Amino acid sequence: MIDEELQDWIDKSLNETATDEESSALEKRLLHDSEARDYYLNATNLHAALRRRFSSSEEPSSTASIVPFANVARPRLRTGLAIAASVTLIAGLIALSLQSQKPSAVIAQVVGAYRDSGSAYTIGESVNSGRLAVSRGLVRLDFLNGALVTIEGPAELEVVNRKRVVLHHGVVTATIPGSAVGFVIDTVAAHVVDLGTSFGVSVSQDGFTDVCVFEGEVEVSDQTGANPQLLREGEAIRAREESDTIDSVAYETSRFENAWPVNFGVLQTTGSLRFVSPGPDFHPGNYEDNEHIIVFPERRSFNAEKSFRVDMMDPGEYAKSLYRDKPSLSADQRLTSYLLQLNAYPEGKNPNRRRSVRGQITFAKPIAGVITVDRLLKESEAIFGIPDAEYPSARTIEPRPDGDERPGFDSLILAADRRTLFVEFQENPGQIDQVRVLVEAE
Amino acid sequence: MIKNTADAEDVVQRASMTMWRCFDQYEPGTQFRNWAFQVAKNTALNHLTKMRRDRHVFGEKLVALLAERTEERAENLDARRRALDYCVEKLPSTDHEMVSACYSEGATIRSFAEEAGETANKIYKRLNRVRRQLQKCIERQIGTEEVFG
Numbered sequence: 001m002i003d004e005e006l007q008d009w010i011d012k013s014l015n016e017t018a019t020d021e022e023s024s025a026l027e028k029r030l031l032h033d034s035e036a037r038d039y040y041l042n043a044t045n046l047h048a049a050l051r052r053r054f055s056s057s058e059e060p061s062s063t064a065s066i067v068p069f070a071n072v073a074r075p076r077l078r079t080g081l082a083i084a085a086s087v088t089l090i091a092g093l094i095a096l097s098l099q100s101q102k103p104s105a106v107i108a109q110v111v112g113a114y115r116d117s118g119s120a121y122t123i124g125e126s127v128n129s130g131r132l133a134v135s136r137g138l139v140r141l142d143f144l145n146g147a148l149v150t151i152e153g154p155a156e157l158e159v160v161n162r163k164r165v166v167l168h169h170g171v172v173t174a175t176i177p178g179s180a181v182g183f184v185i186d187t188v189a190a191h192v193v194d195l196g197t198s199f200g201v202s203v204s205q206d207g208f209t210d211v212c213v214f215e216g217e218v219e220v221s222d223q224t225g226a227n228p229q230l231l232r233e234g235e236a237i238r239a240r241e242e243s244d245t246i247d248s249v250a251y252e253t254s255r256f257e258n259a260w261p262v263n264f265g266v267l268q269t270t271g272s273l274r275f276v277s278p279g280p281d282f283h284p285g286n287y288e289d290n291e292h293i294i295v296f297p298e299r300r301s302f303n304a305e306k307s308f309r310v311d312m313m314d315p316g317e318y319a320k321s322l323y324r325d326k327p328s329l330s331a332d333q334r335l336t337s338y339l340l341q342l343n344a345y346p347e348g349k350n351p352n353r354r355r356s357v358r359g360q361i362t363f364a365k366p367i368a369g370v371i372t373v374d375r376l377l378k379e380s381e382a383i384f385g386i387p388d389a390e391y392p393s394a395r396t397i398e399p400r401p402d403g404d405e406r407p408g409f410d411s412l413i414l415a416a417d418r419r420t421l422f423v424e425f426q427e428n429p430g431q432i433d434q435v436r437v438l439v440e441a442e
Numbered sequence: 443m444i445k446n447t448a449d450a451e452d453v454v455q456r457a458s459m460t461m462w463r464c465f466d467q468y469e470p471g472t473q474f475r476n477w478a479f480q481v482a483k484n485t486a487l488n489h490l491t492k493m494r495r496d497r498h499v500f501g502e503k504l505v506a507l508l509a510e511r512t513e514e515r516a517e518n519l520d521a522r523r524r525a526l527d528y529c530v531e532k533l534p535s536t537d538h539e540m541v542s543a544c545y546s547e548g549a550t551i552r553s554f555a556e557e558a559g560e561t562a563n564k565i566y567k568r569l570n571r572v573r574r575q576l577q578k579c580i581e582r583q584i585g586t587e588e589v590f591g
Contacts, residue, residue, distance in 0.1 A: 011570045015551065027500050030508070037511055045519070046577055049526050054545035161518075193585075225585060 002039050010040055014047045103128050104162040105141040105149075108442070109364050111267050113137030113153060132157045134170070140262045147180035147194075149173070150262040171202040173214075173256050175263040186223070189239040190246065193219040197233075198263065200256035207241040212253055214260065220246060262364075264297045265336055265442050271359025273340075273423065290343060293357055293423055293433075298337035299384045301441035307331045308383065309376055310369030310438065318372065318399050318412040326376070329369050334441035336365075337384035342425040342433040354408070358424035363439045366418035371436040372397050380436055395434040397425065518584075525583035529576050537572050544569060 009026040012018035018026070030037050103126035113121040116133045127141055134153030141149045143162045151157050155170020164184040165172075176183045176194040183194040185201050189209040192201055197216025203209050211220055213231050220237055221228035222244040229246060231237060238249045253260070261267070261275035269275055274292040287294060309326040312318045329335070342357055371380050374396050381391050400409035410433060413422040425433045500508075533541065543554045544565070551569070555562040 007574075011566070011573075014573070015566050015569065017566065023500075027504055030500075031504050034511075037508060038515075041508060041511060041515070042522075042577060042580075043573070045522065046526065046573060046580070049523055050530075050541060050545045050573075050576075053527075053530065054542045 002036065006036055006039070010043050014043060103144075104159050105143040107139055108142035108148070109138070109140035109150070109262055109265075109267065111138040111262065113139040113151075127159055129159050129161060131168075132159060138259055138262050138267075143180065143183075145180040145183075146177040147183045148175045148263045149185075150259040152259040167201055167203050169203045169205060171200065171255055171259055173200040173260040173263055174198065187239075189223055189241045190237075191221045191223060191225050193221075195219060195230075198260075199231075200253070200260060202255055209239045209241075210236065210249070210255070211239075212236040212251065212256060214253070214256075222246060261295070264300075265364040265439065266295065266297075266338070266361060267364050267419075268362045269295065269359060270361075272357045273359030273361050275361075287341065287343060290427075291357075293340055293342045293359055293425055295361060296339045296341065296386075298339055298386050298436070300336050301334050302337065302384060303332070303334050304329070304383050305331055308379060310380075311372040311376060312370040312412065312414065313368070315414045315416045315418060318370065318414075319402070320399055323375070327369070329438065333368060335368055335384070335438045336441050337380075338437045338439065340423060340435045340437060342427065355427045356408070356424055357427060358411075358422070360420055360422045361437075362420045363437075364419075365440040365442055367414060367421060367437055367439050369438045370412060370414065370421070371438070372399075372412070377434060377436055380438075384436065384438070392432050392434070395432050397433050397435060521584055522580055525580040526576065528583060529579035532579065533572065533576075537568070537575075540565070540568060541572055 006026075006029060009018065009022050009029070012022055013026060026040075030040055105127040107121055107123055107125045107127060110121045110123055114135045114137060115121065116135050118135075121134070121137075121139050132139075132141075132151070134151050134155045134157075136153040138153070139151045141151070141159075143149070145162055147162075149157075149165065150173050152171040155172065156168040157170070157172065158166040158168065160166060163180070163182060164186070166186045168188070172185065174183065174185065174194065175198045176196060178196055181194060181196045185192045185194075187201065187203045187209040188207055189203075190201075190211065192199070192211055195217040197218055198214045199216075199218050200212045200214065201209065211218065211231060213233050213235055215233050217233070218231050219228050220231050220239070222239060223241075224244070227244065227246065229237075234251050236249050236251045237246050239246045257275070261269065264275070266275050272292045273295060274289070275295045275297075276287075276289075287296075307328045307330050309323070309328050311321065311326060313327045313329075340361070371377055374394055377391070377395060385391060397410035397412070399411065408426050410426055411422070411424040412435065414420075415422070421437060423435075530538065530541070540554070540558075543557075544551055551565050552562050555565045558565070
């Protein structure tokens with residue numbers, strides 16, 4: 001927090017009226033308060049820039065513009081300015097040394113994504129400021145500050161810097177961790193500031209901007225930054241280029257369904273598998289979707305700290321096994337956890353329906369293990385479950401016993417590359433099928 | 443020549459000379475920027491050590507922290523400077539006059555106060571207020587900066 005005391009020390013430091021005691025106090029404060037450091041840097045930079053602006057009448061030479069803060073001196077210089085000068089001096093030196101700019105982001109995931117020229121995007125490419133056209137497919141940019149932005153083509157996105165992009169058209173989804181709060185997505189019709197969240201923005205060819213918040217909050221204002229409003233989880237708006245009003249619209253995530261999972265390390269789902277993100281009052285058993293096998297992300301990049309058993313590790317089809325025969329995952333592996341669930345209608349609502357629901361899911365990283373039996377689900381919930389979520393008690397999928405030819409069993413097949421899982425669940429009214437998939441952390 | 447401007451220029455000179463002199467220590471394939479930054483920082487820190495003999499300046503730890511943070515924010519500086527130019531023009535004429543007088547070369551706040559028939563204390567307060575206004579204005583500008591401009 002920026003308080004009067006800090007402000008006073010900084011003012012005195014800039015005015016050269018700070019005593020040695022005050023300078024020491026300011027130093028102590030700055031050492032352990034990063035917000036105060038930013039505030040101080042802004043103040044000294046402003047001070048130096050004012051000095052530079054008014055101290056010379058001539059046009060700044062090219063050297064002056066890359067060493068902007070060297071000219072901060074004042075006559076009869078004393079403590080305060082000595083400090084300001086040394087700091088801003090370093091700023092100048094750093095600006096001087098910034099010969100090549102750090103890339104703003106790297107391409108972390110690619111799903112069949114191509115440029116306008118027809119060349120493919122590849123994982124690991126650096127992205128500097130500039131325009132990025134994606135003719136088709138999905139590209140995920142991981143920004144240096146931790147922001148993840150997935151672009152679904154056809155789209156055109158301009159990277160301004162590591163905290164700001166402009167979406168000209170197309171669909172993006174963003175997942176912003178605490179380290180990148182304040183990340184901005186601008187469009188021709190709206191200015192979207194993230195407040196620590198996961199959200200989607202799309203710009204249609206006719207200039208409509210849609211914003212949809214999956215988790216947390218964002219602030220949306222019109223393109224000039226006026227009329228800001230807070231948009232919360234489960235809310236959506238539409239803004240138009242020619243109008244400065246922002247309209248609330250129904251929460252509709254379908255246009256973001258391809259891009260969004262990529263933010264979570266899920267490259268693709270097909271068939272009846274659907275990726276969703278749990279809300280704050282999430283209870284897996286209460287999630288009402290009976291048409292799909294739902295994929296919930298659980299804990300991300302998490303270390304179990306003790307070894308634990310799983311039902312399946314190797315490629316092939318899942319079969320039942322004895323507890324003592326189950327393989328263990330080692331304690332030191334960083335894993336990301338997903339819960340797959342089919343929740344059939346409660347008994348009585350649709351008593352005679354029996355269906356099989358199937359699909360496949362492809363992860364960005366190899367699957368380390370799959371957990372299916374209730375005992376192991378419970379054990380792993382303590383580690384990988386979403387804190388405070390209520391997990392249902394009895395869940396067990398029924399794989400086909402050896403030699404049984406009858407229809408109607410559940411099936412899990414892990415592909416040879418360990419990244420794709422084929423899932424088939426039988427709808428069984430009143431019961432919940434769940435499996436937990438542990439994937440190597442990105 | 444003002445003493446500290448000389449100091450500052452001296453350090454910039456020394457840093458670039460060190461860079462040229464030590465250029466053979468730069469390993470191709472590593473980031474030039476990181477290396478240049480290291481040289482600049484070390485030169486500045488050496489300079490600070492010398493200065494510390496006769497007055498209180500911040501310790502190395504804080505300077506390193508501030509330097510690192512400045513590097514992180516380097517991309518931001520241009521936008522801030524543009525915003526400042528705009529914000530200074532928007533100042534009321536009396537404030538503009540005061541800022542320009544207090545920050546002009548060779549001026550002191552005391553001399554300006556005397557000329558204006560005010561106490562130095564009053565001018566300090568006005569300066570503090572205007573700097574805060576400018577800071578707010580810059581933040582607003584950065585927040586709404588026209589990115590195509």
